Amino acid sequence: GENVEQHPSTLSVQEGDSAVIKCTYSDSASNYFPWYKQELGKRPQLIIDIRSNVGEKKDQRIAVTLNKTAKHFSLHITETQPEDSAVYFCAANGPYSSASKIIFGSGTRLSIRP
Amino acid sequence: GAGVSQTPSNKVTEKGKYVELRCDPISGHTALYWYRQSLGQGPEFLIYFQGTGAADDSGLPNDRFFAVRPEGSVSTLKIQRTERGDSAVYLCASSLIGGMDFSGANVLTFGAGSRLTVL
Numbered sequence: 001g002e003n004v005e006q007h008p009s010t011l012s013v014q015e016g017d018s019a020v021i022k023c024t025y026s027d028s029a030s031n032y033f034p035w036y037k038q039e040l041g042k043r044p045q046l047i048i049d050i051r052s053n054v055g056e057k058k059d060q061r062i063a064v065t066l067n068k069t070a071k072h073f074s075l076h077i078t079e080t081q082p083e084d085s086a087v088y089f090c091a092a093n094g095p096y097s098s099a100s101k102i103i104f105g106s107g108t109r110l111s112i113r114p
Numbered sequence: 115g116a117g118v119s120q121t122p123s124n125k126v127t128e129k130g131k132y133v134e135l136r137c138d139p140i141s142g143h144t145a146l147y148w149y150r151q152s153l154g155q156g157p158e159f160l161i162y163f164q165g166t167g168a169a170d171d172s173g174l175p176n177d178r179f180f181a182v183r184p185e186g187s188v189s190t191l192k193i194q195r196t197e198r199g200d201s202a203v204y205l206c207a208s209s210l211i212g213g214m215d216f217s218g219a220n221v222l223t224f225g226a227g228s229r230l231t232v233l
Contacts, residue, residue, distance in 0.1 A: 006156075034221070043205065043224040044157065089156050094170075100145065101170050102222060104156035 002027050002094045006105030014113050019080055021108045023090035024072040032093040033066060033073050034102070039086045047088075048075070077110075085112045116140075118225035120206050126231045127196055135191045135228045139208030146189050147222060148181055149205040157205055163189060196232045203227040 003026040013019045025033075034049035050057045050064045050073065057064050061080075066073040073092075077084055087107045094101035119138040127133050139146050144165055149157035159173040166186045174180070178196075183189040193200055207222040 032220070043226050045224070046221055049221065100162055100164070100220070101159055101172070102147070103159060104149075106156045107154070 002030070002092070002101070002103045004090060004092050004103050004105040006090050006108060008108060009106065010109045010111070012111045012113060013080055015080055015082060017080055019075075019077045019084070019110055021075045021088055021090065021110070022072060023074070023092075023105050024070075025092040025103075026071070027092075027095045028068075028071060029095040030071075030092040032102075033064070034091050035064060035075050036089045036091065036104075037086045038089065038107075044089060080112050082112050082114065085110060118206055118208050118223055120204075120225035120228050122228055123226065124229045124231075126233065128233050129196060129198060131196050131232075133193050133196055133230065135193075135204050135206075135230070137189045137191070137206030137208075137225060139187065139189070139206070140223060141187075143208035143210055143223075144186065145209045145211060145220070146183060147207040147209075148189070148191050149207065151203045151205055151227070153202075160191070193230075196230075198232050201230055201232045203229050 006023045031052035035047050036044035037047045038044040048059050048062050048064050050066050055066055061078045063076045087109050089107050090105045091102050121136045146163040148160040151157045161168055161181050162170040163183045166183055178194045181191045205227045206225045209220045209222050
């Protein structure tokens with residue numbers, strides 16, 4: 001079945017440095033890849049998404065890249081700030097028969113060191 | 115409403131009991147999703163509704179779990195004969211539309227979740 005693998009599970013970076021989180025997906029038919037941020041005790045919130053017709057998308061300090069051949073996509077956060085500390089989840093939609101099904105990775109706990 | 119509303123926010127029950135969790139999606143959103151999130155894990159897909167019908171229920175773990183959305187708006191997740199392993203946060207999400215056309219209208223908005231604890 002559909003599967004999304006995410007790594008690392010935890011990541012600690014110095015404030016101001018960059019953070020990179022990587023995900024792989026199993027089904028080549030997946031065409032939508034959102035990223036969600038979840039702060040402690042809060043609900044997941046969309047921070048950026050990418051569709052299979054583009055290879056890269058950027059929104060201020062956040063960028064996502066997609067390699068469809070290798071079936072992997074990555075989140076890049078530059079100039080990290082304390083408020084970036086949270087758990088980040090990548091996700092992908094299912095194959096043709098279940099394209100609306102969004103499958104999540106297991107999450108990356110990002111800590112920003114002051 | 116302005117956001118996705120879930121009730122109760124917390125539910126403590128005893129093993130073997132029946133529970134219902136309610137989700138009130140954003141007004142006008144036709145697609146509704148239920149996920150389960152255990153501590154330290156990502157949201158686990160349970161079921162997806164398009165309108166009143168369950169378009170994909172492949173994530174329901176067993177026949178103790180059932181969900182309905184009779185009028186295409188509010189949804190109820192029902193769990194029979196609860197077990198300790200059912201303890202988790204149950205998240206509901208809605209989007210304007212579902213389907214294969216991911217044009218921005220398919221972005222999921224999550225509710226705050228219902229924390230279920232089975233003793």
